[in-house]
Amino acid sequence: MNIDILLPSDQSEGTTNTVGQWFKSVGDRVELNDPLLEIVTDKVTVEIAAPSPGVLTEVLKPEGETVEPGEVLGRIEADTAVRAVETVGLSQPIAPAAAPPAPEDLSPAVRRLLKEHGLSPVEIQGTGKGGRITVQDVEARLADQSVRPSGRPSVRRVPHSAMRKSIAEHMVRSMSTAPHVTSVFEADLSAVLGHREANKAAFEAEGARLTLTAYFVRATVEAVRAVPEANSRWHDDGLEIWDDVNLGIAAALGSGGLIVPVLRGAHTLDLAAIARGLQDLTDRARNGALTPGDVQGGTLTISNHGVSGSLLATPIVINQPQSAILGVGKLQQRPVVVNGQVAVRPMVYVTLTIDHRVLDGFAANGFLSRWVETIEQWS
Numbered sequence: 373m374n375i376d377i378l379l380p381s382d383q384s385e386g387t388t389n390t391v392g393q394w395f396k397s398v399g400d401r402v403e404l405n406d407p408l409l410e411i412v413t414d415k416v417t418v419e420i421a422a423p424s425p426g427v428l429t430e431v432l433k434p435e436g437e438t439v440e441p442g443e444v445l446g447r448i449e450a451d452t453a454v455r456a457v458e459t460v461g462l463s464q465p466i467a468p469a470a471a472p473p474a475p476e477d478l479s480p481a482v483r484r485l486l487k488e489h490g491l492s493p494v495e496i497q498g499t500g501k502g503g504r505i506t507v508q509d510v511e512a513r514l515a516d517q518s519v520r521p522s523g524r525p526s527v528r529r530v531p532h533s534a535m536r537k538s539i540a541e542h543m544v545r546s547m548s549t550a551p552h553v554t555s556v557f558e559a560d561l562s563a564v565l566g567h568r569e570a571n572k573a574a575f576e577a578e579g580a581r582l583t584l585t586a587y588f589v590r591a592t593v594e595a596v597r598a599v600p601e602a603n604s605r606w607h608d609d610g611l612e613i614w615d616d617v618n619l620g621i622a623a624a625l626g627s628g629g630l631i632v633p634v635l636r637g638a639h640t641l642d643l644a645a646i647a648r649g650l651q652d653l654t655d656r657a658r659n660g661a662l663t664p665g666d667v668q669g670g671t672l673t674i675s676n677h678g679v680s681g682s683l684l685a686t687p688i689v690i691n692q693p694q695s696a697i698l699g700v701g702k703l704q705q706r707p708v709v710v711n712g713q714v715a716v717r718p719m720v721y722v723t724l725t726i727d728h729r730v731l732d733g734f735a736a737n738g739f740l741s742r743w744v745e746t747i748e749q750w751s
Contacts, residue, residue: 375424377408377446379439380664388541389413391437391445392534395480396428402448407480409445412534416631416667417507419479426450478505485510499658506660539630546692550606550727554686555736559743561703561718563750580647585621585676588700589646591746592674593617593639598742599735602696603671606730620670620691621650623657624680632691633662634670670694678702678720687725695730698743699723 379389392410396402407419408428430447433439478486478493482505486493489510496513498505511533532540564587575582596603596617604613617639620632633653638646656662673691678701688699701721708717722743724736731739 373450374429374447375426375450376444377420377423377448379411379420379441379443379445381441388538389439389441390534390538391433391435391439392417393435393481393484394431398428398431400428402426402428410481411439413538413664416662416664417481417535418664419481420445422448424448424450479507481507482510485514489514500660504660508660542692543689546689549692550690550695551729552687552690552725553728553733553736554688554723554725555733555740556684556686556721556723557737557740557744558719558721559747560708561720561747564747565718567750575644575647578644580644581651582643582647583650584703585650585674586643586647587747587750588674588676588698589619589621589635589638589650590643591743592619592672592698594746595739595743596639596672599731599739601731601735602724602726602739604695604730605671605693606695606727611730614671616671618669618671620667620673620694621653622673622675622677622691622697623654631657631662631667632670632673633657633666634668636669673697675699684721684723686723688723690725690727695727696736696739697725699725 390412392412394409395407396409402408402422402425404422404425406422408422410417410419426448428446429449431445432447433443433445439445485491485507491510491513493505496505496509499509500506514530561584564584568582568584568587572582600613601611603617604611606612616637619635619638621635622630622632624630633656635641635646635649635653638649641649653662653666656666670691672694673696675685675688675697677685677688677699681702683701683704685699685701688697690697699722701723703718703720705716706719707714708719709715710717722740724740724743726736
């Protein structure tokens with residue numbers, strides 16, 4: 373009996389899914405949960421596992437082809453034992469016969485990258501679960517210009533990864549779809565830093581790292597309440613305004629890629645719950661453990677680009693089909709005038725890049741005014 377290999381239906385709207393590499397060829401023997409192929413989007417690369425033990429009989433979607441959620445990618449001729457189980461109606465899946473791979477085992481995608489670039493696993497520090505080497509670890513190693521194999525010329529041509537090409541397409545599409553306009557404010561973080569210093573130990577005792585991003589999330593929720601249109605999507609016949617605030621937190625990967633995991637229901641969370649949610653997303657992003665569901669459904673995005681030293685970035689490209697993206701720059705001690713006197717305060721620049729079809733400058737300034745007010749009057 374043939375069993376379909378399907379692209380999961382929980383892929384995000386507006387995301388292009390492209391077949392990366394097939395790890396198995398027609399006629400190859402596969403076991404349950406063996407990695408069969410990789411699917412690449414502008415947000416995450418995922419492996420599709422074998423739904424059954426058997427033999428791969430058809431590859432319907434070749435490498436490089438764009439596919440839609442629910443499409444059949446290929447087919448497996450199931451083993452006799454599997455067919456017998458299905459015939460008698462047993463509902464329990466057959467467990468894989470092989471033991472789970474050791475933490476140091478390499479995925480097919482990692483093995484391919486190592487082979488392409490002449491690298492050895494011993495050269496790379498794995499950041500995945502149990503020290504496993506991830507694709508991001510290999511790409512970060514390749515991005516390190518201080519590491520150059522002997523004999524390699526000083527100028528080299530590096531092929532684009534599937535993720536980089538997908539990101540590029542997404543950025544071009546966003547710029548051609550939405551007229552981008554950016555407003556710039558600055559905020560004094562004195563109140564937030566005082567609160568964090570007084571409470572971070574208590575938060576950590578409860579299992580929550582209290583980062584500045586948690587405060588930025590809370591302020592963004594308050595700003596959305598003041599200007600709900602910032603949490604929306606443009607349609608030709610009207611504006612779709614979401615009641616839920618699902619915040620994408622943009623994070624740069626060492627390889628030059630970008631990933632935007634989503635903190636869901638941010639409007640329902642207090643500061644401690646926000647901190648725990650951010651910690652979970654950050655830890656899983658670093659370990660390469662995010663799923664497609666973790667990067668879909670965002671309604672507004674925050675780019676905390678200041679963590680890498682940037683003071684100001686404009687325009688930050690909107691994550692389609694959203695209508696705005698907030699940017700927060702590097703925290704700096706700067707002289708400012710307070711009540712007629714010069715004082716040194718911890719300051720950040722904060723920007724809101726908007727889809728000018730949805731919002732105008734007055735609305736953007738109202739959003740940022742409420743955001744700054746929340747940060748500067750934190751209690």
